[in-house]
Amino acid sequence: MPLAISKVSPPAPFEEPIEDFDAPAAAEALAGRLAASAVERDRAGGHAAHEREWIRDSGLLALSVPREYGGIGADWSTVYQAVRIVARADSALAHLLGFHHLQLAGLTLYGNARQQRRLYAETIAARHFWGNALNPLDKRLIATPSAGGWVLNGVKSFASGSVGADRLTVSAWDPLAGAPLIGVLPARQAGIEVQADWDAFGQRQTDSGNVHFKDVLLPEEDVLRAPGKPASAQATLRSQVAQLVLVNLYLGLAEGALNAARGYLREGARPWIASGVAAAVDAPFIQHRFGQFHLLVRPAQVLADEAGRKLDAAWRRGAGLDAAGRGEVAVAVAEAKVLAHRAALDIGSQLFELTGARSTGAQYGFDRFWRNARVHTLHDPVDYKLRDLGRYALDGSLPEPTPYS
Template identity: 70%
Template sequence: MASILQQLHLPDPLAIATALAERLAATAVERDRAGGHPAHERALMRESGLLTLSIPAEFGGQGADWATVMAVVRLLAKADSALAHLFGFHHLQLAGIQLYGTKLQQRSLLTAAVRQNQFWGNALNPLDKRTRAVASPAGFTLDGVKSFSSGSVGSDWLTVSAWDEQANAALIAVLPTSQAGVHVEADWDAFGQRQTDSGNVHFDRVHLPNALVLQAPGQAPTARSTLRSQVAQLIMTNLYLGIAQGAFEAARDYTLEQARPWFAAGVDDAIDDPFTQHRYGQLWLTLRPTVLLADEAGRQLDAALGRGDALSARERGEVAVAVAEAKVLAHRAAIEISNTMFELLGARATSARFGFDRFWRNARVHTLHDPIDYKLRDLGRYALSGRVPDPTPYS
C-alpha cells in the first residue's frame, strides 16, 4: 500500500535527509569544535522542508509516519548528532500538540507551523519544577526557569511545563518564544552535543492564556497521550543508533584508506589483520540487532498511535517495552563503538583534524539523559512477570 507521502506525490524525505546530512557532515568537525548556535544549519533544515514531516496532511504537513521521522533522525545523527537532536526534538513538540491538544488547538497550531515553517523548541523538562504557574481568570502567570531546554535558542515556539502548587500538579502548554517575559539563555556548555541550543529558559511574569494550555494541572492523561514519552525515547534511540553507525562508518573508512597493520600481524593491509576483522565482526553484531529492534519499535509506535483512543494501557506498555529494548542496545552500541574505534585505528586517528572523538563525547553526554539501569529494571520486570513499564515522562 502506498504511503501518504507517495499518494501526495511528495519528495522522498529520506533522499532529502541524505542530501542534508552530507551538507551537515562537511562542517560537523569544525562546528563541534566551535560550539554555539548553528543558525546557518538550522536554516538549511528549514529550507529542506523536513520540519513539516510529522504534521498530518489535513493541516498541510507531509503526514509521514513516525518510522519515517525516526529514520531521518538516524540519518542526520550519523553526520551530526547535535543537529539531529534539534530536528528530533522539534518533531517531539509537534507530537505533543497532537497527543495533548484539542482538535481546535491542533488545527490552529499545526497549520501555523506549516505556513510559517516554524522551528519548535523545548522547555518542558519534567524534573525541573522551578517554573511555577499561578492561575488567573484569563489563564496562568509563569515565573521561574527551565533547564536542558533543547532547541530553545533560535526557536519560534516552545512547549512548556510549569508547576501549579495549588493543584499540586504540572501543566503543559505552548508559547511563542518571543512572548513578553520569556528569555532564552544560550548557556549550554556540555562537552558533547555542543550545538543543541539547550540552554536555560527564564520566565518573568509571563502570561499564558488558557487557549495555549494543552494539558491542565491535574488533568488525567489517556493511554494514548502518554505515548509522548515513547516518541521522545525512540528519538533518542535513533539518535544513539545514528551516532553508532556514524562512528562505525568513520572507523571503517579510515581502516580502508589510512590504517596500517600492526607489525606482528604479518599482513600488508590493515583489513587483512585477523584481529581487526574479529573486532569489526563484534561491532557489526552490536549494530545489527539494534537496527532491527529500533525499526520494530517504530512500527509498534505507529500501530499504537493508529489505535487512537481505543489504545489500552497494556498495549501502551508493550510499546514502552519495545522502545526500552531498542534504547538499551542503542545506548550500548553508541558508547562501545565510539570508544572501541580508537583501538582499531591507532594513535594517529586521535588527531584533532579527524574529530573522531566527537562521536564518543556526543554519545556520552546524551546517553545520560535518563538512567539506563531503570530501562533494564523495566525489562527485567517484564521478563520475569510480564509487568509493563508504568507511564512516566521517561518510560
C-alpha cells in the same frame, strides 16, 4: 546573559508537493551538508543558526504534521529514519530535528481539535521550528492562575532547541493543583529570555540552554493540558516518542562511528607490523573486531525499527489505545534503548583500538562520537530500562508510565 536573537522575516512556506517528498533522500542530502563542517562545529559549540536554516529548507520539519493541516503526514518510522540518517553526520542537529517533532506530537496527544488546526497550520505556513521547555524534573517554573490563563515565572533547564526556536512547548508547576500544566508559547515574546549557556562536553549544538520566564501570560487557549487532568494511555505515548528519538540518535552515532572507522582504515591506517598484511582492513584482528561492532549495531537496528512500527500501530489506535497496548510499546522501546545505548558507547570508544594513535588527531574529530553518546545517554539511567525489562521477563509486568518510560 540572555541570547539576543535578531528578528528575521518569516520564511517562505514549504511548497514541494507532498506526494513527491522523499524523506530519506532529504535526510541524506542534509546529512551531507552538515558533515562538511561537523567536526569544526562540534569543537566550537554554540548556536548553529545557519545550519538550522538548512534543516528548515530541507522540508523535514513538516514530516510529522498531518496532511489535513498541510504537512507530509509521515509515520513515526519515517521520522526516526530521518533522525538516524542525520545523526550519523551530526547528532546535535539530529537532536534538534527529533525534538521538533516531539513537540509537535504533543499537539496530537494533548491538544484539542481547534488547537491542532491552528498550531499545525501556523507551523506549515511559517515553517516554524519548535523547541522544548518541558523538562519534567525541573519544577522551578511556576504557573499562577490568572484571568484568561496562567502567569509563568521561573526557569526551565535542559531546554533542547530553545535557542532560535519559533515556538516552545512549556511545562509549569501549579502549586494550587499540585500538578503541572503543558502549554505552547511563542519563543520570542516579551518576558521570555533564552540563555545559550549549554556547556557539556558533548552534544554541543543542541541549543539546550536555560529559559527564564518573567510575568509571561500563558493564555487558556494555548494550554494543551490543564493541571491535574488525568493522562490517557494515548497521552502517555509522548514518553515513547521521546525515547525513540534518543534510540535513533544513539544508533546514528554508532553507525557514524562505524562509517568513520571504516573509511579511515581503508584510506589512512597502517597495518600493525606483526599483522603480516599490506592493508589494515586485511588484518584478522581488525576484521574480528569489526564483526563484533556489526553485532552491536545490527540487533539494535532491528529492535529500533520494530519499536517504531509498534509505536505507529499504537498511534493509529488514537483514543482507543489501552494501557496494555501502551505498555507493549514501552517494552519494545526499552529493549531498543538498551542496545542502542551500548552500541553507541562501545563503538565510539573502541574504534580507536583499531584506527590507532594517528586517528586521535583533532582534524578527524572521531572523539565526538563517544562524547556525544556519553552526554546524551546520561539523560535517563539505562539501568531503569533494564529493571523494567527484568520485571517484564519475570512476571509480565508492563512499565509504569513516567516522562521517561
